[in-house]
Amino acid sequence: MLDLLMLGFTEIFQINILIVILIGVVVGIIAGLIPGFTVTMAIVLTLPLTFGMEPVMGIAAMIGVLVGGMSGGLITAALLGIPGTPSAVATTFDAYPMAKKGQPGKALSLGIWASFLGSIISFFLLISIAPQIAGLALEFGPWEMFSLIVAALTIIVSVTGESLLKGLIAGLFGLLIATVGADPIVGISRFSFDIQTLRAGIPFLVVLIGMFAISRLFNAVEKSELEKDLSEKQEEKIKGLKFALHPIETFKTVIKKPVNLIRSSFIGSIIGAIPGAGGSIANIIAYDQAKKWSKDKDKFGTGHDEGVVASESGNNSTVGGDLIPTIALGIPGSAVTAVLLSALMVHGINPGPLLITNEPNIVGGIFVAFLIASFFMLFAQFLGMRFFVKVTDVPNRILVPVILVLCVVGAFVLNNRLSDLYLLFIIGIIGYFFTKYKFALAPIIIGVILGPIAEVNLRRAVMTDPDWTLFFTRPISVTFLVLAILSIIFTLWQNKRSNA
Amino acid sequence: MGEIIIGILLILLSAVIYFNSGDFQQVNDSILGPGSYPKLVAALLGFLAIILVIKKMIELIKTKKPIFEEGKKKFFLNVWKEHKIVFLIAVSLGLYIILMNVIGFIISSIIFIIASGLIIGSKKKKDIVLMSVISVTVTLGMYFFFENVLYVRFPDGILF
Numbered sequence: 001m002l003d004l005l006m007l008g009f010t011e012i013f014q015i016n017i018l019i020v021i022l023i024g025v026v027v028g029i030i031a032g033l034i035p036g037f038t039v040t041m042a043i044v045l046t047l048p049l050t051f052g053m054e055p056v057m058g059i060a061a062m063i064g065v066l067v068g069g070m071s072g073g074l075i076t077a078a079l080l081g082i083p084g085t086p087s088a089v090a091t092t093f094d095a096y097p098m099a100k101k102g103q104p105g106k107a108l109s110l111g112i113w114a115s116f117l118g119s120i121i122s123f124f125l126l127i128s129i130a131p132q133i134a135g136l137a138l139e140f141g142p143w144e145m146f147s148l149i150v151a152a153l154t155i156i157v158s159v160t161g162e163s164l165l166k167g168l169i170a171g172l173f174g175l176l177i178a179t180v181g182a183d184p185i186v187g188i189s190r191f192s193f194d195i196q197t198l199r200a201g202i203p204f205l206v207v208l209i210g211m212f213a214i215s216r217l218f219n220a221v222e223k224s225e226l227e228k229d230l231s232e233k234q235e236e237k238i239k240g241l242k243f244a245l246h247p248i249e250t251f252k253t254v255i256k257k258p259v260n261l262i263r264s265s266f267i268g269s270i271i272g273a274i275p276g277a278g279g280s281i282a283n284i285i286a287y288d289q290a291k292k293w294s295k296d297k298d299k300f301g302t303g304h305d306e307g308v309v310a311s312e313s314g315n316n317s318t319v320g321g322d323l324i325p326t327i328a329l330g331i332p333g334s335a336v337t338a339v340l341l342s343a344l345m346v347h348g349i350n351p352g353p354l355l356i357t358n359e360p361n362i363v364g365g366i367f368v369a370f371l372i373a374s375f376f377m378l379f380a381q382f383l384g385m386r387f388f389v390k391v392t393d394v395p396n397r398i399l400v401p402v403i404l405v406l407c408v409v410g411a412f413v414l415n416n417r418l419s420d421l422y423l424l425f426i427i428g429i430i431g432y433f434f435t436k437y438k439f440a441l442a443p444i445i446i447g448v449i450l451g452p453i454a455e456v457n458l459r460r461a462v463m464t465d466p467d468w469t470l471f472f473t474r475p476i477s478v479t480f481l482v483l484a485i486l487s488i489i490f491t492l493w494q495n496k497r498s499n500a
Numbered sequence: 501m502g503e504i505i506i507g508i509l510l511i512l513l514s515a516v517i518y519f520n521s522g523d524f525q526q527v528n529d530s531i532l533g534p535g536s537y538p539k540l541v542a543a544l545l546g547f548l549a550i551i552l553v554i555k556k557m558i559e560l561i562k563t564k565k566p567i568f569e570e571g572k573k574k575f576f577l578n579v580w581k582e583h584k585i586v587f588l589i590a591v592s593l594g595l596y597i598i599l600m601n602v603i604g605f606i607i608s609s610i611i612f613i614i615a616s617g618l619i620i621g622s623k624k625k626k627d628i629v630l631m632s633v634i635s636v637t638v639t640l641g642m643y644f645f646f647e648n649v650l651y652v653r654f655p656d657g658i659l660f
Binding site: 052165172175186188190191214221222396409412416422425428429432433459 | 536
């Protein structure tokens with residue numbers, strides 16, 4: 001582990017890489033704080049920019065966006081009471097009342113410290129756990145890999161979205177998109193229907209931009225039409241706001257209650273490591289647990305510091321947790337890490353249990369970039385807060401068109417092909433309707449990225465030994481399959497209970 | 501209603517994939533050829549989509565609420581009001597992509613940013629000037645960044 005970190009330090013400590021991480025953090029914070037624009041969108045649009053970079057540099061930039069984005073939601077959550085990202089929902093419960101009571105500076109500083117310390121705790125969990133899990137996974141045969149993917153996908157489906165059925169449909173739709181193009185084992189072209197563009201398959205990046213950026217922008221203009229007056233009022237409110245940050249004082253407040261901080265960060269890391277569950281779930285659960293264990297239960301919701309700390313350390317620590325299965329198994333825990341993996345794949349690096357052994361400099365680079373990004377986030381937030389607060393002013397009529405052009409450029413950059421843009425348009429429309437009717441998008445994306453891996457392993461397994469029962473008799477494989485079935489049963493049971 | 505339409509489209513999609521999966525030539529004697537896995541996924545997707553459609557249809561019949569509660573005209577008027585901007589933005593995005601091939605990246609992007617900015621926001625004179633400045637800056641910035649730093653060749657259009 002130490003050699004990994006050493007390698008990482010030598011990879012990351014170059015002035016141009018450090019600058020790229022800093023830019024990433026700032027971009028992430030801005031994306032996180034603007035309501036309706038998600039961190040995922042920012043990462044997806046960063047991806048095309050990294051094509052020309054060295055792999056480590058590209059990944060470092062994206063980690064910066066991710067860490068910054070998780071903490072950016074704090075700003076609008078505290079000052080306006082609207083979460084900039086779903087990951088900051090619980091932050092509004094206490095940070096907003098605190099700001100209304102005349103302590104906006106305290107609310108922001110507490111959140112920044114909690115975000116930072118949560119990241120650092122999850123960093124230590126990441127570097128100590130990921131190599132162990134990867135070591136175990138080296139024993140996996142194609143049976144285990146296939147069952148693992150089945151389990152990962154079903155778990156994703158059961159934790160995201162409200163309907164199990166719609167989630168499963170979304171996941172299978174993703175798997176189906178991934179089958180278009182060259183067969184992964186023998187290489188013949190499938191389902192291209194003699195359309196030249198489809199012959200090489202539907203590019204992953206195009207699916208990502210269409211699903212996560214274009215469709216969200218469509219949704220944003222639809223919503224903004226309904227909430228026009230509301231947002232104008234809020235803009236006014238934030239403009240006249242005056243506040244002072246007290247970094248040292250609030251640091252002491254956070255550190256005084258270490259149990260709350262550590263508990264919330266552990267919750268965040270564990271939830272982050274579960275495929276599909278991320279910051280949006282972690283901040284609520286961490287907040288809820290903090291309230292349950294606190295001596296001052298009544299103060300929660302009125303502007304209590306423990307609430308802010310729990311929510312913000314809960315969401316930022318998911319980043320480290322999310323990276324655990326991503327690095328150790330090649331299974332992305334969320335749409336965001338799916339983008340990270342695809343960035344690796346663009347550079348010809350195959351994610352999976354062998355990643356740590358084969359590409360120690362990349363893995364070390366990811367670890368160290370995460371650490372550095374957390375520090376940059378801390379400084380950027382404290383030093384740049386006044387600037388970030390201003391950004392909430394940028395109206396949709398400027399943002400949406402500019403980002404749409406960025407989407408089109410991003411999709412074009414991959415292959416320099418105009419026909420990819422037609423695909424982008426179609427996928428954007430599909431994504432819009434899927435979101436509108438509450439089909440979760442994360443299962444689609446993870447289906448697209450895991451689909452080929454699942455297929456290769458399934459066929460390899462049957463090629464090695466035509467005996468189908470091996471999937472159910474190999475202990476690790478059957479464990480994963482049981483896990484998959486249990487996650488479905490559990491969700492069904494839960495839905496039934498909440499309906500009753 | 502929307503779910504039913506999505507469900508039916510997904511059923512059609514899985515049927516197309518399922519019935520096109522049979523005719524790949526077998527390269528070797530492996531048990532699972534190129535068509536087997538897509539066939540499996542398509543079958544599962546089709547099955548679940550059928551369940552979704554049936555479920556939503558039952559819900560629709562059960563509520564017994566007529567879809568056109570306030571008359572057909574009003575219903576469509578509301579749908580149009582809700583989706584007007586999305587529709588216009590989608591159309592202009594489509595046109596933008598098509599036009600890019602004809603008039604080139606720079607001009608089409610500038611037009612697109614101004615046009616969609618006006619669709620979303622106000623149409624005051626001051627805002628049009630602001631949108632124009634932004635669109636030119638953003639477009640040229642992106643153009644030079646991608647052409648010079650990432651060596652991307654944008655379409656110049658056939659007219660120029």
